[in-house]
Amino acid sequence: MTLDDAALKNFGFIERPTKNMINIDPLQTGGILTEDARRALVEWGDGYSICDNCGGVLDLIKKPPVQEFVHEALPEFLGVDQARITHGARESKFAVMHAIAQEGDTVILDGLAHYSSVVAAQRARLEIRKVPHSEHPDYYIDPEGYGTAIEETISETGKAPALALLTYPDGNYGNLADAKKIASVCHEYDVPLLLNCAYSVGRMPVDAKELGVDFIAGSGHKSMASCGPIGVLGVNDDNGDYSDIIFRKSPTNKNKEIELLGCTARSATLMTMIASFPEVVKRTRNWDNEVADARWFSEKLEALGLIQLGQKPHNHDLMFFEAPNLYEISTRVKKGRYFLYKELKSRNIHGIKAGLTKFFKLSTFQVGRENLSYIVDSFDEIIKKYE
Amino acid sequence: MTLDDAALKNFGFIERPTKNMINIDPLQTGGILTEDARRALVEWGDGYSICDNCGGVLDLIKKPPVQEFVHEALPEFLGVDQARITHGARESKFAVMHAIAQEGDTVILDGLAHYSSVVAAQRARLEIRKVPHSEHPDYYIDPEGYGTAIEETISETGKAPALALLTYPDGNYGNLADAKKIASVCHEYDVPLLLNCAYSVGRMPVDAKELGVDFIAGSGHKSMASCGPIGVLGVNDDNGDYSDIIFRKSPTNKNKEIELLGCTARSATLMTMIASFPEVVKRTRNWDNEVADARWFSEKLEALGLIQLGQKPHNHDLMFFEAPNLYEISTRVKKGRYFLYKELKSRNIHGIKAGLTKFFKLSTFQVGRENLSYIVDSFDEIIKKYE
Ligand SMILES: Cc1ncc(COP(=O)(O)O)c(C=O)c1O
Ligand SMILES: Cc1ncc(COP(=O)(O)O)c(C=O)c1O
Known part of the structure; x- marks a missing residue:
């Protein structure tokens, strides 16, 4: 590519095609900005704007109140001793793995773990052992599976795993496993537990101390109404001096935290x-209503012949559906497996991946009953249209 | 902190105090958004917006044209074989160090290296050896110093350094060392060279192949008029299969690049x-004018009794000044060492760190002759006021 005027015309400002659509994309429902965030984006958009009055440590900036946010509000919100800002849930997970484990150590992951947990472990050069889950339709994680995985690791490698991780909820079925029980199983073996809360922190109440977990990874762009990439990392020191390890300072640059590369x-x-x-x-305090919306929506879609997999009644806005009827339609219509995407798009609904009909996930978070009704009616119409 | 209404009032939308000021903060001049970028920020502000039509690999998204940007435009712009987006220059540097070196290996840094290069090496658990620079007033890096540092490493550790790094320009004096020469010295020993271009890519022309360097780290929020955190990483495979190593894919999640954690x-x-x-x-093509502005400004400040350190005549907008006269004033005025900051602030000029008078850096990048004249006049006024 030669960077002449013609080529450069492909860049510049580009419109977002899904703007103003009703959004049920699980990746996106919790990351839609608030009005205040949209204003903040314009106000602070310039590179390094936040550093106007930095004394050398980003999270200690007083104006704007970064220090108060990171060192007072966030720990309270997450129920941890120390919190920091990262670039996202995966970067939080990598930071923990990289700081507390040594190359070659084992990390235990739930069988439903997100790929980013796997890749974070691979980047940290760790061995991965997975806790199995039950199969279709529940996808249940048995807390005792953590004990078994830990014992197997010890007997095979002679060394306890450096860390265990639970996806809370998992990113496919929206299942919330028994984190408290899993933490206590892990702690029997002195293995710390990291809770991947990409889909929970910012949507529902999560308190590390209450659950007894040692680390929390959250995702700002996924669940905290933030422009990304941004995440949070919370560390609970009840079972070890973890924050000293993870947030250790550089021996040469004494106010810079190595694992965060300074800022x-x-x-x-x-x-x-x-x-x-x-x-x-405030919205986490309204979580019961969100769960009620999800359950209501799930019932309505089941009445149309779809089947919600995972926990039932469901406890989260992220839901996975099996749709034998939509799949059957896709096998005989002209647009094939893209028909559902196109039908929804023509009704201004975004969020189910193009090409999926038999199995797909969606999220009802903050969509509201009115839009959810409209989506149910749209599914009804689409099914009837092709009957 | 209890998260009651009173506490939450400290957050929400916050105004930026330095908005609309004339900005000479070296961190910030190159990161000020263009009009198009400001519009893009609002259009794409929601979390994960860019993933609307993602097929599983962020840098292969076709709509918006991420693939074209990352795989065609950026490699051309940087003069490399492969480019990727990162969270910033430091994250690019860490990715290279972590991917190509083994724990305990040595990395050679120029003596003027930014702290983030040091911390990246420490995070990757590498040993650091620095190439010395000459002292006040030049701060010159002798290319042969790289040869000496490499030879010392080999004789002391029995192993060649895994990597060398040059800060181009350095972040204090804005000195541009002889990168081409340094690359060829490093290559005599088969040591690859990473160019830290946080202050160059996006401001001035930089071409990895032309300079013969193997890796380029750039900073979007610092020098590419971008909202951060964002950076670029360019890899030139002329001297090794480096991009295969750095961008290796996960064995389990075959389209995810481990070192980038997937996206x-x-x-x-x-x-x-x-x-x-x-x-x-386009602005990199206007670099000669920026250098002319910097030189003009430097001459004017020197005429007022300040001394510009580093290369002279200067070749970059980032400049470091010694100001014995301002320091002398600070020792006897009421506001002490904060007087300069306050005087400039009252004249709507932002960017020299509060409390500095004897030594400080600033940047003239895209400030323009008119504003630069105003700044010169302001210095003149301030000096006269306290004479
Ligand atoms: C369960 C789960 N965890 C983690 C992530 C990654 O979050 P982030 O983008 O903040 O790294 C995702 C993203 O899809 C996810 O679904
Ligand atoms: C010379 C130099 N390199 C690197 C950086 C860091 O850039 P980034 O924020 O993109 O990591 C800075 C920031 O001040 C710098 O001055």
């Missing part, structure tokens, strides 16, 4: 998280 | 880089 969110992303925070805190 | 800029930051790109390409 992380060096622009507007953190200002959007701070801007949305009051609403985010 | 990096998962929101609007990348869309701001794409939005600004046409202007950024």
Whole structure:
């Protein structure tokens, strides 16, 4: 590519095609900005804006109130001793793995773990052992499976795993495993537990101390109404001096935390998280209503012949459906497996991956009953249209 | 902190105090958004917006044209075989160090290296050896120093360094060392060279192949008119199969690059880089004028009794000044060492760190002659006021 005027015309400002659509994409429902965050984005958009009055440590900046947010509000919100901002849930997970494990150590992952947990472990050069889950239709993780996985690791390698991880909820079925029980099983073997809360922190109440977990990874762009990439990392020191290890300082640059490379969110992303925070805190207190919406929606789709997999009644807005009727339609219509995507798109609904009909996930988070009704009616119409 | 309404009022939307000021903060002059980037920020602000039509690999997204940007435009712009988006220059540096070196290996850094290069090496658990620079007033890096440092490493550890790094320009004096020469010295020993271009890519022309360097780290929020955190990483495979190593894929998740944890800029930051790109390409072609402005400004300040350190005549907008006269004033005025900051602030000028008078850095990048004249006049006024 020669960077002449013609080539450069492909870049510049580009419109977002899904703007103003009803959004049920699980990746996106919890990351939609609040009005305050949208204003913050414009106000703080310039590179390094947040560093106007930095004394050398990003999370100690007083104006804007980064220090208060990171060192007071976030620990309270997550129920941890120490919190930091990262670039996302995966970066939080990698930071923990890289800091507390040694190359070649084992990490235990739930069988439903997100690929980013796997890749974080691979980047940290760790061995992965998975706790199995039950199969279709429940996808249940038995807490005792952690004990078995830990014992197998010890007997095969002679060394306890450096860390265990639970995806809470998992990113496919939206299942919330028994984190408290799993933490206590892991702690019997002195193995710390990291909770991957990409889909929970910012949507529902999560408290590390209450659950007894040692680390929490959260995702700002996924669940905290923030412009990304941004995440949070919480460390609970009840079972070890973990924050000393993870946030250790450079021997040469004494105020820089090595594992965070000195600083992380060096622009507007953190200002959007701070801007949305009051609403985010409040929405977690409204979680019961969100769960009620999810259950209502699940019942309505089941009445149309779809089957919701995973926990039932469901406890989270992220849901996975099996749709034999939609799949059957896809085998005989002209647009094939893209028919559902196109039908939904023509009804201004975004979020089910193009090409999927038999199995797909969606999220009802903050979509609201009115839009959810409209989506149910749309599914009904689409099914009837092709009957 | 209890997260009650009173506490939450400290967050939400917060105004940026330095908005609309004339900005000479070296961190910030190159990161000010273009109009297109500002629009992109609003358009794509929601979390994971860029993933609307993702097929599983962020940098292969076709709509918006991420693939074209990352795989065609950026390699051309940087003069490399492969490019990727990262969270910033430091994350690019860490990715290279972590991927190509083994724990305990040595990395050679120029004596003027930014702290983030040091911390990246420490995070990757590498030993650091520095190439000395000459002292006040030049701070010159002798290319032969790299040969000496490499030979010392080999004789002391029995192993060649895994990597050498040059800060181009360095972040204090804005000195541009002889990168081409340094690359050829390193290559005599088969040591690859990483160029830290946080202050160059996006401001001035930089071409890895032309300079013969193996890796380029750039910073979007610092020098590419982007909302951060965002950076670029370029890999030139002329001297080794480096991109295969750095961008190796997960054995279990076959389309995910381990070192990037699968994906990096998962929101609007990348869309701001794409939005600004046409202007950024054009401004690098205007670099001679920027250098002329810097030299003009340096002469004017020297005429007022300040001394510009580092290369002279200077070749970059980032400049370091010694100001014995301002320091002398600070020792006897009421506001002490904060007087300069306050005087400049009252004149709507932002960017010299509060409390500094004797030594400080600033940047003239895209400030323009008119504002630069105003700044010179302001210094003149301030000096006269306290004479
Ligand atoms: C369960 C789960 N964990 C983690 C992530 C990654 O989150 P982040 O983008 O913050 O790294 C995802 C993203 O899809 C996810 O679904
Ligand atoms: C010379 C130099 N390199 C690297 C960096 C870090 O850039 P980034 O924020 O993109 O990691 C800085 C930041 O001040 C710098 O001055």
